[in-house]
Amino acid sequence: MGTVCFEKISREKMVKELLKGKKFANQLQVLLQKPFEEDGLVSAEVLVVKILRSFTQTLSEVSSSSRSSDDLDQNLQQKENCCNVDSNGHRRSADSGESEKRLLGLKDKRGGYKRKKNSQTWAIVSSTIEDGHAWRKYGQKEIRNAKYPRSYFRCTHKYVQGCWATKQAQRREDDPQKYEITYIGHHTCRDMIRFSQILTENSDLKWSSTAAVAAAASSHYKEVTASTYQDLSDNLSSLDSIVWENFVPLQSSDEPEAAADMVLPYKKITCSHHSLDMYNDFEHFDECQFF
DNA sequence: CCGATTTGACCAAG
DNA sequence: CTTGGTCAAATCGG
Numbered sequence: 001m002g003t004v005c006f007e008k009i010s011r012e013k014m015v016k017e018l019l020k021g022k023k024f025a026n027q028l029q030v031l032l033q034k035p036f037e038e039d040g041l042v043s044a045e046v047l048v049v050k051i052l053r054s055f056t057q058t059l060s061e062v063s064s065s066s067r068s069s070d071d072l073d074q075n076l077q078q079k080e081n082c083c084n085v086d087s088n089g090h091r092r093s094a095d096s097g098e099s100e101k102r103l104l105g106l107k108d109k110r111g112g113y114k115r116k117k118n119s120q121t122w123a124i125v126s127s128t129i130e131d132g133h134a135w136r137k138y139g140q141k142e143i144r145n146a147k148y149p150r151s152y153f154r155c156t157h158k159y160v161q162g163c164w165a166t167k168q169a170q171r172r173e174d175d176p177q178k179y180e181i182t183y184i185g186h187h188t189c190r191d192m193i194r195f196s197q198i199l200t201e202n203s204d205l206k207w208s209s210t211a212a213v214a215a216a217a218s219s220h221y222k223e224v225t226a227s228t229y230q231d232l233s234d235n236l237s238s239l240d241s242i243v244w245e246n247f248v249p250l251q252s253s254d255e256p257e258a259a260a261d262m263v264l265p266y267k268k269i270t271c272s273h274h275s276l277d278m279y280n281d282f283e284h285f286d287e288c289q290f291f
Numbered sequence: 292c293c294g295a296t297t298t299g300a301c302c303a304a305g
Numbered sequence: 306c307t308t309g310g311t312c313a314a315a316t317c318g319g
Contacts, residue, residue, distance in 0.1 A: 137296060139311060152310070156295090168310090 119164075119185040127178050129169050133187060147173045155189055163189035 134156035143150050148171035155163040165187040172178045
């Protein structure tokens with residue numbers, strides 16, 4: 001019904017976004033030919049941010065337009081789900097009732113959770129689990145027909161900032177030194193601790209160099225495993241996750257209102273549609289300069 | 292003491 | 306039913 005119209009709009013958006021990216025890349029190319037900044041010209045770092053943003057935007061469009069039409073229902077379900085999780089009390093429910101049930105020999109009633117179905121996922125192969133983000137392990141599972149168990153991680157800031165990014169890591173059978181890491185959903189948090197670490201470690205270079213740092217970090221990632229459209233997004237995403245999402249409250253492409261129910265003083269800034277519009281229009285960053 | 296990890300049970304999906 | 310993903314009590318460790 002309305003999906004045709006939606007797809008058309010979405011495609012237009014993608015093309016527009018890609019064109020923007022191309023334009024910024026062209027500008028950057030010109031800029032790189034003359035390393036000295038001139039007045040009135042946007043700086044290289046701002047252009048890099050714009051380019052990254054364009055790709056991120058497009059990728060999230062691609063993923064959202066490939067979703068099924070009962071999206072809204074699923075989003076609603078997810079929303080309900082995160083409410084449940086929260087009202088149960090983050091981490092430890094510490095419910096005396098729960099332990100009582102245990103003692104009484106009743107089944108403990110966990111869950112009411114749903115599996116993530118329609119989040120962006122992408123996979124990389126890396127020699128390390130580390131990727132600059134703060135993860136917390138919440139499970140490990142033996143996988144059938146697999147030699148090594150799979151580890152499950154979620155963002156450390158899940159309950160504080162409502163960040164629903166998760167990842168899974170599994171040692172490769174052919175090369176046990178390496179891990180196959182699957183990322184599910186983008187970070188919506190701002191990991192300021194890691195962020196400041198990166199800055200202080202490279203204090204003389206200012207932030208434009210952070211891109212270089214991230215690029216160096218992402219060069220650890222070699223082989224790329226394609227899942228859906230990931231062959232396009234893998235390196236970008238790893239770069240993305242280190243550089244971009246640490247700086248700007250990137251919209252949550254999958255669960256935009258996931259954090260809306262959380263009690264956050266700055267939730268309106270990070271999650272409201274209003275601010276999204278603001279960040280979609282990137283001219284603001286020309287004045288911002290971040291620091 | 293408090294946050295992270297371990298680990299077995301629970302749950303949804305196929 | 307089986308299996309992968311998640312929860313949360315127990316445990317670890319700074």
